[in-house]
Amino acid sequence: MAAVTDGRVPGRSRITGHDEIADPRGIRVTLVPGAAAGPAAAELPAIVVAPADAPGTVLVDGRPRAVSLTTLGTERAVLVHADDPGHRTAVTLLPVAAPGGPGHGIARREVIVDGWRFEVDLEPAARAALRARARRGREELGESGPTEVRAIIPGVVVSVAVTAGDAVSAGQQLLVVEAMKMQNELRAPRDGSIERVAVASGAKIEVGDLLLVLV
Amino acid sequence: MGRALSLRKDVAETPPFQRILIANRGEIAIRIIRACHEMGMEAIAVHSDADAAGAHVRLADRAVRIGPAAPAESYLNFGAILDAARATGAEAIHPGYGFLAERAAFARAVVEAGMVFVGPPAQAIDALGDKLHARRIAKSVGVAAVPGTLEPAALDRPDQVEAILAEAEAIGFPLLVKAAAGGGGRGMRRVATAAELPAALVSGSHEAASAFGDGAVYLEREISPARHIEVQLLGDAGGRIIALGERDCSLQRRHQKLVEEAPAPGLTTAERRQLHELATRVATAAGLTNAATAEFLRSPDGAFHFLEVNTRLQVEHGVTELVTGVDIVREQFLLAAGRPLSAAALDAAQRAAEPAGHAIEVRLSAEDPARDFAPAPGRVTRWIMPAGPGVRVDTAIQAGDRVPPEYDNLIAKVMVHASDRGAAIDRLRRALDEVEVAGIQTTLPFHRAVARSASFRDGDLSTGWVGEHWAGPTSFAQAAEIAQLAAGLAALGEGPPTRSAGMGLGDRAAAAPDMDDAWFRAGLEAAQDRWPR
Numbered sequence: 001m002a003a004v005t006d007g008r009v010p011g012r013s014r015i016t017g018h019d020e021i022a023d024p025r026g027i028r029v030t031l032v033p034g035a036a037a038g039p040a041a042a043e044l045p046a047i048v049v050a051p052a053d054a055p056g057t058v059l060v061d062g063r064p065r066a067v068s069l070t071t072l073g074t075e076r077a078v079l080v081h082a083d084d085p086g087h088r089t090a091v092t093l094l095p096v097a098a099p100g101g102p103g104h105g106i107a108r109r110e111v112i113v114d115g116w117r118f119e120v121d122l123e124p125a126a127r128a129a130l131r132a133r134a135r136r137g138r139e140e141l142g143e144s145g146p147t148e149v150r151a152i153i154p155g156v157v158v159s160v161a162v163t164a165g166d167a168v169s170a171g172q173q174l175l176v177v178e179a180m181k182m183q184n185e186l187r188a189p190r191d192g193s194i195e196r197v198a199v200a201s202g203a204k205i206e207v208g209d210l211l212l213v214l215v
Numbered sequence: 216m217g218r219a220l221s222l223r224k225d226v227a228e229t230p231p232f233q234r235i236l237i238a239n240r241g242e243i244a245i246r247i248i249r250a251c252h253e254m255g256m257e258a259i260a261v262h263s264d265a266d267a268a269g270a271h272v273r274l275a276d277r278a279v280r281i282g283p284a285a286p287a288e289s290y291l292n293f294g295a296i297l298d299a300a301r302a303t304g305a306e307a308i309h310p311g312y313g314f315l316a317e318r319a320a321f322a323r324a325v326v327e328a329g330m331v332f333v334g335p336p337a338q339a340i341d342a343l344g345d346k347l348h349a350r351r352i353a354k355s356v357g358v359a360a361v362p363g364t365l366e367p368a369a370l371d372r373p374d375q376v377e378a379i380l381a382e383a384e385a386i387g388f389p390l391l392v393k394a395a396a397g398g399g400g401r402g403m404r405r406v407a408t409a410a411e412l413p414a415a416l417v418s419g420s421h422e423a424a425s426a427f428g429d430g431a432v433y434l435e436r437e438i439s440p441a442r443h444i445e446v447q448l449l450g451d452a453g454g455r456i457i458a459l460g461e462r463d464c465s466l467q468r469r470h471q472k473l474v475e476e477a478p479a480p481g482l483t484t485a486e487r488r489q490l491h492e493l494a495t496r497v498a499t500a501a502g503l504t505n506a507a508t509a510e511f512l513r514s515p516d517g518a519f520h521f522l523e524v525n526t527r528l529q530v531e532h533g534v535t536e537l538v539t540g541v542d543i544v545r546e547q548f549l550l551a552a553g554r555p556l557s558a559a560a561l562d563a564a565q566r567a568a569e570p571a572g573h574a575i576e577v578r579l580s581a582e583d584p585a586r587d588f589a590p591a592p593g594r595v596t597r598w599i600m601p602a603g604p605g606v607r608v609d610t611a612i613q614a615g616d617r618v619p620p621e622y623d624n625l626i627a628k629v630m631v632h633a634s635d636r637g638a639a640i641d642r643l644r645r646a647l648d649e650v651e652v653a654g655i656q657t658t659l660p661f662h663r664a665v666a667r668s669a670s671f672r673d674g675d676l677s678t679g680w681v682g683e684h685w686a687g688p689t690s691f692a693q694a695a696e697i698a699q700l701a702a703g704l705a706a707l708g709e710g711p712p713t714r715s716a717g718m719g720l721g722d723r724a725a726a727a728p729d730m731d732d733a734w735f736r737a738g739l740e741a742a743q744d745r746w747p748r
Contacts, residue, residue, distance in 0.1 A: 111701060111702050112651070112652075113698050114690075115694075118694075155620055179592070
């Protein structure tokens with residue numbers, strides 16, 4: 001079995017060619033049984049990590065890389081970079097409840113590397129292939145569908161700068177959310193127009209709440 | 216129970232009070248409760264509904280609920296706090312920092328209720344809380360403030376626009392529009408050209424009015440690059456004011472401090488003496504007592520410019536305690552009871568210009584340093600703090616605690632103390648390597664980078680340091696790649712997750728029936744769980 005990582009910049013959501021948001025969640029690693037360098041894996045726009053013949057080596061994009069993981073108990077591990085003597089990275093791998101509950105093939109791990117925290121989803125190859133196909137489908141449609149902008153932090157909406165029907169350009173301020181004594185500006189992820197504003201000034205919001213819809 | 220009849224035999228000195236109410240939460244409430252217990256005083260905690268199980272509640276001798284989670288209805292609620300103090304028989308109230316610490320009206324209400332406010336008197340808070348007034352006090356005693364105006368900009372007088380523009384030209388661009396009642400960067404606007412000034416004045420005033428209920432704004436020159444250096448002050452009722460040395464707090468983002476150290480590196484003994492003298496001169500003119508901090512900016516030519524006085528215990532008071540050996544909170548209680556400055560404090564002030572040893576504090580916060588230090592509240596699932604020689608950690612967090620979104624995002628102050636600055640940085644690096652937090656993102660990656668930075672080690676500090684030296688997204692992306700590799704390698708070792716067995720990429724037909732509700736739901740939730748795009 002081999003691991004295939006999502007080919008996009010790790011942990012970053014690409015937003016219609018404009019700036020990228022670093023996203024510590026939703027990072028995927030796809031598990032492929034057997035040799036990963038087969039033709040089907042090549043269809044995935046992914047970095048392919050596969051077992052190599054030499055011990056302590058894996059194939060990354062078909063090239064051997066001398067990295068190995070030494071587990072220390074159940075939650076800690078050390079990533080050993082054998083091609084750079086002495087270079088080790090301490091990693092903490094914690095189980096997290098899988099999205100949607102157990103039984104659909106996704107395992108989620110909280111991974112901590114040098115103080116950074118990630119949520120990595122380990123998913124079966126077939127699901128990854130479907131996702132890749134769906135993404136290609138979306139790209140062909142030109143991503144013209146509505147974008148739901150949701151809250152990424154809990155807090156209170158202190159001002160809303162747009163109303164339904166407004167045309168906005170990427171980067172334009174949409175609303176301001178106050179959380180932990182700080183005012184956080186939410187900016188338009190892309191050009192478009194506001195179809196609906198779902199919150200008003202003064203509204204208390206939780207993570208995931210719909211704020212507005214951009215078309 | 217009268218003082219003379221105290222049954223406690225474990226406290227040698229008579230405590231200044233019997234019972235203290237702490238009008239705060241989190242790590243500072245715990246810091247103050249510890250001082251109370253060391254001095255043989257009872258500590259009364261207050262808490263909102265969000266903090267009913269808070270660490271400060273568990274540590275206090277008694278605890279009183281004062282309202283719902285929203286600060287305005289709990290920790291800022293004068294009435295509820297005074298009622299709690301009366302009901303429990305508290306003799307004094309310590310406000311900590313933030314919340315009511317610099318509300319003159321609260322200090323006055325405490326005194327009117329027959330209790331002691333542990334902090335500077337209300338009139339000094341009033342005089343120094345208005346930054347314009349503080350600037351005028353400094354000028355009156357010959358202490359140079361940051362160049363700028365001394366009166367509020369007359370925004371309601373269209374005929375004054377020309378006069379304001381002329382003043383701005385005289386100060387020079389770029390300049391800052393600042394709120395007279397301000398703090399934490401609220402109401403502050405940077406203005407690069409005269410054309411931007413009118414809009415900045417209006418929006419700055421608007422923000423100040425909504426944040427502080429006072430829309431008065433003034434102009435100040437932007438000193439850049441600047442170092443932020445502040446002086447710890449203590450004063451007794453007899454009018455004696457001393458400086459306990461200075462701290463460098465230059466590493467900031469959005470005018471919020473990230474790293475503080477004592478003493479400020481690179482100053483000569485003469486420069487320290489001069490700075491301490493400037494600070495005590497302003498404090499004396501303002502009638503300050505108890506504990507306060509005078510803040511200055513140091514321009515590249517070495518000149519100190521007075522910025523403001525904070526009439527409270529500072530977040531970063533611990534580094535001064537480590538270097539001087541003076542317990543500032545203990546001093547506050549003794550001073551509040553009318554006692555003179557202690558021999559230990561006077562002795563430390565004598566040596567303040569020639570400090571021995573060095574202390575550094577980093578503020579570990581629930582923030583994402585890859586996304587411009589955006590708030591990242593949540594539940595802490597793992598919490599390992601450093602220990603060992605020369606390490607002090609002030610925190611209220613334990614594993615399993617929730618960092619509530621309603622309050623400040625500071626979760627721990629990690630402080631180190633060593634014989635000199637180089638050894639302190641070595642110790643900081645070692646201590647931060649021991650830290651492990653899971654469940655929430657913290658500023659730990661930033662602080663580890665600071666501890667390894669050659670520029671920081673060289674003492675090349677300025678308020679622009681974070682913008683110039685911190686590459687958060689790059690550090691994040693590198694760690695993300697390792698996280699993926701490690702998770703993948705771990706999964707290779709563990710074997711496939713439950714349902715992937717037998718589902719190769721070629722098995723599309725076999726995969727199709729698996730697109731059942733669980734998959735669909737999982738996919739939908741995964742999509743909803745992501746950042747907006």
